[in-house]
Amino acid sequence: MKSKNIVVGIAIAIGFAGIVFWLVKDPTSSFQASIPGEDNRQSAGVIEEIIRIGEKFIKFENRSTEMNGTWTRFRGSDFDNIKKDTAPLKDSWSEEEPQILWSLELGEGHAGPAIYKGQVYLLDYDEEKREDALRCFSLEDGKEIWRRSYGVHVKRNHGMSRTVPAVTEDYVLSIGPRCHVMCVERKTGNLLWGLDMMKEYGTELPQWYTAQCPLIDGDKAILSPGGSAIMIAVDIETGEKIWEAPNTMQWKMSHSSIMPMTLNGKKMYVYSADGGICGVSAEGDDEGQVLWQTNEWNHSVVAPSPVIFEDGRIFLTAGYGAGGMMLKVTPDGEKFKTEILQEYKPKEGLASEQQTPVVWQEHMIGILPKDAGANRNQLVCVHPDDVTKMVWTSGKTNRFGLGPYIIADEKMYILSDDGTLTMIKPDKDQYIQLAQKKIIDGHDAWAPLAIADGRLLMRDAKTMVCLDIGE
């Protein structure tokens, strides 16, 4: 009996000790909270770099041959990435075709060229001299004609340069990696004016530097600095500010570019920022005022530009898991309102990480991102009425990358990351491949393509080549 009591006593004592242990012991005591600042992030250095935009100029002995063709800006003159007034282009390539007419070594980046009547304009980064360089080449032979540059320190960060200049008969307008805008006379390269958007508007430098391509509309340069102004218009000749649309939304500059839109006869500029999308009046008494805005399209990295349809629909897409959205802008009294028609993840419909889809035969064609599931990296076609339904895909044996595509003479040229160029016949019913060739042993060939006078300009991170694609 006594021993039994001892056993019971020990059991009670052990039980009690267990309860005390359970109450006292904190099983999460070894846990460590993940809090901001553990990466020891530090702000940029306090030494402010003095940048004199356009301070240097070199004129070379080379000359260009006058040609007729133009590719005046990012996505071309009609903002649709379709070259319309071109001479016939080859439907197939022989072993030797397309011939590389010339090639150039460039600073690492993804800047694309613009072409104007036999001259090529490119905002390059000279890694040796550490300067942004607006370079003018001859389309005929790739020889450099002039170079307007300025010193600016840009570190490698998935490339340095990544914009396409805007060109008119009289002007060339460029934006550098660190938001420096420069306008020069097209024929001479003479500096007209410069603008430091980070300094004047407090622009927050986008990840991997500026990718917004500038817009020239008549006698105005249209830019979206973010910071204190979501959009500004600058006199293209003098650099004087014409209007500034305040950035009350506190959106940031994205990698997207401003696209014009006309709805019910009202012309406006559409900008898809990091934070939302808005339309700014482009004419009339309310010019420079934000007509509509929505933050329903709010993603941290937006690279593709809005695809605008005549009926007020705007197709939006972005990478990093964002997917896509079809938005509709409609007049609402004297103002405009927005309505989401479709919104989805990249596995569920047309999406793109870097390039802007192209509209062809009332359909949209684009390359899906890597997070698009089974159809990843495939060229796909959708109808704008339902962008989640694939009309066709290029199939699992025809996958592409983050590279660009362009349409000319009823041919679509698609550049893969590794420098492989594929030519297809763009069609609303099926994928029709015409030819494919590895042009260069390339790496990160992401820059927009340009076509003029039967020549296609393409580049990878370091090398630009001019291809003869004309018949």
Add this chain to the structure above:
Amino acid sequence: MSNKEKNKSNRREFIQKGMRLSLGLSIAGVAGISALRVNADDYVWQLDPFKCVSCGRCADHCVVSPSAVKCVHAYALCGYCDLCGGYLKPNANELSTAAENQLCPTAAIKRKFVEEPYFEYEIIEDLCFGCAKCVAGCTAFGNGSLHLQVRHNLCVNCNECSIARVCPADAFERVPASQPYLIKGDFTAGDDHA
């Protein structure tokens, strides 16, 4: 020494030499066979990172718990980005180390500021259980420098790898134990590494 004695001595030497030779041959034979057997068996499991589809099954199907499959980092391929698709959740509120922004469920990736605009990412292997969430993010939005590997200090080298049986990409294969890892950057897609 008579001829008889001389012949006797030669016979003894002959037998001794014969014994030594046969012993030597035996040892060499055994060693050779052993070497052949070792060579034949000296293969280990590894996964081809270029075939891996980041399905997450490596975390759940390994007989070792936590899994012997861990994330490794090919620093030479990394972009050292501030906005890292392998570290941050898509559409993270901010680019910081706050728990709500981290993609890794066990905070097994350490993010360290190097200099503007670069950040270094280091795998804390003890916390990694091979879920491949970071691998999927890095592959989709980055250079693919984060990838999975079977760690041979943890792997028990089962005759039939239980992850290989369920791998949807058929990414598991036997590789020579002398070259047990398929680290990105050291080889490229399609290399014959068997």
